[in-house]
Amino acid sequence: MAKDDVEGEGLDAPILLAEWEMPLRREASLIERLSEVDQAIVRQHGHEMRLATGEPLFRQGERHDGIVVIEDGQIRSFYVAPSGREITLAYWSKGHFVGGPDVFGGGTHMWAATAMRPSRLMFLPGAGLRQLARQVPDLAIGIIDALVFKARCYSAFAQMLGTRSVAQRLVQLLQHLAQTYGVKDERGILIAAAFTHADLAALIGATRQWVTVQLGRMQQEGILTNRRGLMVILKPEALAAQLEHAGER
Structure with missing residues (x-):
């Protein structure tokens, strides 16, 4: 993770590879919940x-x-x-x-x-x-x-x-991050936490080089922007559509 994390609403939620629809909000802390x-x-x-x-x-x-x-x-x-x-x-x-x-x-x-x-x-x-x-x-x-x-x-x-190809896992991870850390931005959905390509690769079981290539492709297609570790999902619908053919890559 980069050091300059942007504060967002979901920073207490865990970050892990999961279906983006899966609710991962934590229960109260072991200590906080006590008298x-x-x-x-x-x-x-x-x-x-x-x-x-x-x-x-x-x-x-x-x-x-x-x-x-x-x-x-x-x-x-x-x-x-x-x-x-x-x-x-x-x-x-x-x-x-x-x-x-x-x-x-x-x-x-x-x-x-x-x-x-x-x-x-x-x-x-x-x-x-x-x-x-x-x-x-x-x-x-x-x-x-x-x-x-x-x-x-x-x-x-x-x-x-x-059960998911590595390309599908990348799409699912991006959707999960957008759901958990997403902040509305004039351009789309800002993922309010900074990740390196190596961070994303380690989460999906891929190489950093492969992640760099895939994010570059999505950026060329106008699906997202990714600068200095901060990512904006420009077209959430287009990102979701990637799952239909991501298994082919």
Whole structure:
């Protein structure tokens, strides 16, 4: 992600590959949803963390311990293949947590996570978290709700990778970004967040060069403009029509 993100209405929504119609608005944060008394209990158990842009939260294969609630900032979770190639699973923002599925600790991380901008986090260690969930039932319910939400997100991600061509995935991603981060502009729909071609490529399982070529083609056809990482969808209907023949590319 570029550093100069434009503030939009949907910045708390996750960024991931999914059908553009899929609602991905988050539920209330694990901590925000609690009473003041329960929040104090949870924070007493946790430890505040701060990460700079680019600083890793955890690495793939490291020992798993507890969960981390994002209080401000943005965390990218991604899988590193044996070849070294990375594929982005999601960008998570304020209110979401990272560190599942082994929320109580144990095993190793199946993927990595890194701060994409300065982030303030609340680390809830696995040791004692099970007992804390018994003590604060609303926390336990929140963890279940969040895991269901993540399962829905990752199921959509897997379905897209398995059933859509890479060209279709790019169109679906652009539609999803327009729905989630779209701001009405005199020219069309401004995607109010800055992405590099490498960012988009990692989200759809393609190369940066391929994404550059495809966006260049769409720009020549007048479907969108893409300057300095800021994209405007000029013709949403024409973008939607790309799905009908994107599988041929």
